[in-house]
Amino acid sequence: MALVKRLRAVLPAMTGLATIVGAFAVLEGLLRAGLINRYIVPLPSEVLFSFERVVMEEHISQRFAQTLGEAFAAGLLAAIAGFLVGVLLYRNRLLERAVGVWVAAFAAAPLVLAYPLFLVIFGRSSLTIVMLGFLSGIAPVIMKTLEGLHAVRPVLLDVGRSFKLRQGQIFWKVLFPAAVPTIFVGIRLGLIFALINVVGLEFLINFGGLGQLINELAERYDMPGTYAAITFVILISVVIFAGLERVEQWLRPSA
Amino acid sequence: MAATERLTPATARAIDPVWTLRLAIIAALLVAWELLARSGLLFQDVVPSLVKIVAALGLLMVNPAFWSNLGVTVSEVALAMAIGGVAGLATGILVGGSRFLSRAYEAPLYYLAPTPKIIFFPVMIMWFGIGPASKIAMGAVSCFFPIALSTAAGMRQIAPVLIDVGRSFRASTMQMVMKIYIPAMIAPVASGLRLGLGVAIIGTLLAETKLSNKGLGFLIIQSYQHFDMPEMYAILIVVFTLAALINAIFARPHNSPKPNSP
Numbered sequence: 001m002a003l004v005k006r007l008r009a010v011l012p013a014m015t016g017l018a019t020i021v022g023a024f025a026v027l028e029g030l031l032r033a034g035l036i037n038r039y040i041v042p043l044p045s046e047v048l049f050s051f052e053r054v055v056m057e058e059h060i061s062q063r064f065a066q067t068l069g070e071a072f073a074a075g076l077l078a079a080i081a082g083f084l085v086g087v088l089l090y091r092n093r094l095l096e097r098a099v100g101v102w103v104a105a106f107a108a109a110p111l112v113l114a115y116p117l118f119l120v121i122f123g124r125s126s127l128t129i130v131m132l133g134f135l136s137g138i139a140p141v142i143m144k145t146l147e148g149l150h151a152v153r154p155v156l157l158d159v160g161r162s163f164k165l166r167q168g169q170i171f172w173k174v175l176f177p178a179a180v181p182t183i184f185v186g187i188r189l190g191l192i193f194a195l196i197n198v199v200g201l202e203f204l205i206n207f208g209g210l211g212q213l214i215n216e217l218a219e220r221y222d223m224p225g226t227y228a229a230i231t232f233v234i235l236i237s238v239v240i241f242a243g244l245e246r247v248e249q250w251l252r253p254s255a
Numbered sequence: 256m257a258a259t260e261r262l263t264p265a266t267a268r269a270i271d272p273v274w275t276l277r278l279a280i281i282a283a284l285l286v287a288w289e290l291l292a293r294s295g296l297l298f299q300d301v302v303p304s305l306v307k308i309v310a311a312l313g314l315l316m317v318n319p320a321f322w323s324n325l326g327v328t329v330s331e332v333a334l335a336m337a338i339g340g341v342a343g344l345a346t347g348i349l350v351g352g353s354r355f356l357s358r359a360y361e362a363p364l365y366y367l368a369p370t371p372k373i374i375f376f377p378v379m380i381m382w383f384g385i386g387p388a389s390k391i392a393m394g395a396v397s398c399f400f401p402i403a404l405s406t407a408a409g410m411r412q413i414a415p416v417l418i419d420v421g422r423s424f425r426a427s428t429m430q431m432v433m434k435i436y437i438p439a440m441i442a443p444v445a446s447g448l449r450l451g452l453g454v455a456i457i458g459t460l461l462a463e464t465k466l467s468n469k470g471l472g473f474l475i476i477q478s479y480q481h482f483d484m485p486e487m488y489a490i491l492i493v494v495f496t497l498a499a500l501i502n503a504i505f506a507r508p509h510n511s512p513k514p515n516s517p
Contacts, residue, residue, distance in 0.1 A: 012355050012356075012357075012358030012359040013359065013362075015355075015359040016359040016360050016362065016363060020363070040381050041382075094272055094276060095276065097273045098273045098274075098277045098280065099277070099280070105502075108453060108498075108499075109495055109498060110453065110456060110460070110495070110498050112457060113457065113460050113461065113464075113475065113491070115464075116464070116478075116479035117487060117488075117491065119479065120301055120482075120484065120487075121301055192369050196369060196370070199374065200371040200373045200374070200461070203376075204373065204461065204464065204465055214374050214377065218377030226377055226378070227378070230375065233370070233374055234370050237369070237370045237371070238367070238370070241366060241369060242366065
């Protein structure tokens with residue numbers, strides 16, 4: 001019985017995995033049968049084998065470090081600036097009512113389309129990438145900081161006041177700890193936005209880390225290499241997203 | 256000012272502090288920009304005078320090439336939404352409607368959703384060529400994920416009691432779809448479509464900036480190559496205004512922002 005139960009639990013996940021593997025197997029078959037042009041879609045097995053080549057020959061660790069460094073710098077800037085702006089708006093309700101809508105609009109704006117402007121201002125450099133990543137990541141941090149601070153239960157503030165805490169003490173001992181889980185949701189989103197934009201921009205302006213690698217391999221017409229690099233970038237993104245989610249769950253008090 | 260009067264009917268003449276502050280901030284920013292442009296502290300080309308930007312905007316509006324490129328981009332985004340939207344809706348309904356399929360396929364969808372889609376562009380060029388088809392494909396891939404995920408979430412949040420009520424009235428499948436499922440799904444599907452449209456615009460335009468000879472993205476990169484900064488600002492203003500308008504049309508209250516993946 002226990003075995004059946006366990007089998008039931010893992011069956012859906014196995015089905016998902018089997019579908020992906022099966023799809024690649026079918027693709028491999030179609031390619032080998034000549035039904036799909038091999039110059040357009042490389043053999044999945046070829047892509048698998050070119051992983052090693054791409055990792056060994058294309059300075060992947062260096063590129064990985066650069067992409068991660070840029071994303072981290074952009075995310076850190078967004079977290080600090082976003083938190084400060086959020087606190088400023090929380091303290092000044094009139095300002096919050098005036099510009100709150102703008103922050104939401106900024107969050108939805110297709111900022112990355114302005115990348116040629118950033119190229120003119122900051123040049124084809126890491127600075128362009130970090131600045132655009134930072135601006136893409138700041139809005140969710142501001143919004144979630146405000147949401148977290150506003151959601152603090154009034155009774156907690158009353159307790160703080162009854163202990164005659166000063167303004168600063170109320171903020172650091174009551175408001176901030178209570179809002180941290182929500183603020184971190186904003187920081188996680190900010191980091192994700194920053195990472196997406198960093199990789200995308202590296203590809204677009206052909207500069208820097210993993211994004212540029214895809215561009216280079218595509219320009220060299222190394223199709224198995226290009227597919228391998230794309231898969232590599234996706235795997236890394238997924239690992240980072242899942243990791244950030246874990247941290248968030250860990251921060252959120254389990255009620 | 257109509258809004259001000261509606262908000263404070265008793266004191267119609269009173270000045271709304273929120274709007275006053277907003278106008279003051281906008282005015283301060285514009286003045287600061289113009290001062291910076293005239294100060295010569297930065298390269299004049301990077302921060303051109305507002306006069307030049309407005310002039311470029313005017314020229315853009317009377318330029319037939321702008322309108323034809325806008326038409327190209329709009330039709331690309333529309334086709335991308337049609338393809339990605341139908342695929343996303345179908346996937347969302349399938350995956351969200353079954354617990355098994357949801358547990359099998361939703362995790363890969365969920366984790367693929369925020370990856371940067373533009374890196375698929377070399378593949379799209381290989382598959383669909385360097386013409387508009389590869390841009391449509393980029394837009395479709397971009398909007399597929401938010402639409403599929405929102406639809407799947409929408410399928411799951413339909414209150415079981417609604418379905419029970421429909422069944423107890425012996426509603427036919429058609430009636431169940433028309434009277435229960437669709438009304439209950441409108442909000443999440445609309446929010447998915449809004450997010451999807453946003454990323455479809457980004458995907459299409461970014462692809463145009465990378466490799467194309469048509470569309471608004473091409474105009475942006477062309478003004479960059481000619482180093483015509485007032486024109487670039489003008490095009491960006493148009494693009495951002497259009498994006499904001501579209502967003503406002505589809506707007507509904509939402510709490511958590513979703514990634515705009517390039």
